[in-house]
Amino acid sequence: MATEIQKNLAEKNAEYAQKFDQGHLALPPAKKYLVLTCMDARIDPAAAFGISLGDAHVIRNAGASARDAQRSIVISEQLLGTRESELHRDFARVSSRHTGCGMLTFTNDDAHAIVKKNLGPAALAELGALDFLPFPELDKAVKDDVEFLKVSTTIPDDVPITGWVYEVETGKVRQVV
């Protein structure tokens, strides 16, 4: 028996697929850039950042952490059609955290305690010393991310990287660095 969410997925997709005409798009992002943003349900990256289908890689995780996204960033740049010639050098990288982020509301200790309480000691042990990468200050987190990416040997030095804050209250972005 399908849940309401599963039914919604199937029904809405049937409507979407009926009108879909973008099956010809190439694998590499046409505009050769990458956006990293939070998984927060209130962010619509395509609409808010002007990303058309096929234009850019959009990486999302809890808090828009660059550290957490490193695997996807390297894959985006080195393995998914951007390896040829100098193409990868044109990649602009945008890191966008946002106001009201849930990652501002807890510490690593809180997260580990909740895992232990709700899921038990086996789950706690499985996570080990996992860093949930919460952050107490928004703008500092954006600056730290950009710095992390700039000093990273996994990203060529001439790749432009900028850091932004998206305001869930207004829909506006503000460039931090």
Ligand SMILES: [Zn+2]
């Ligand atoms: Zn968030």
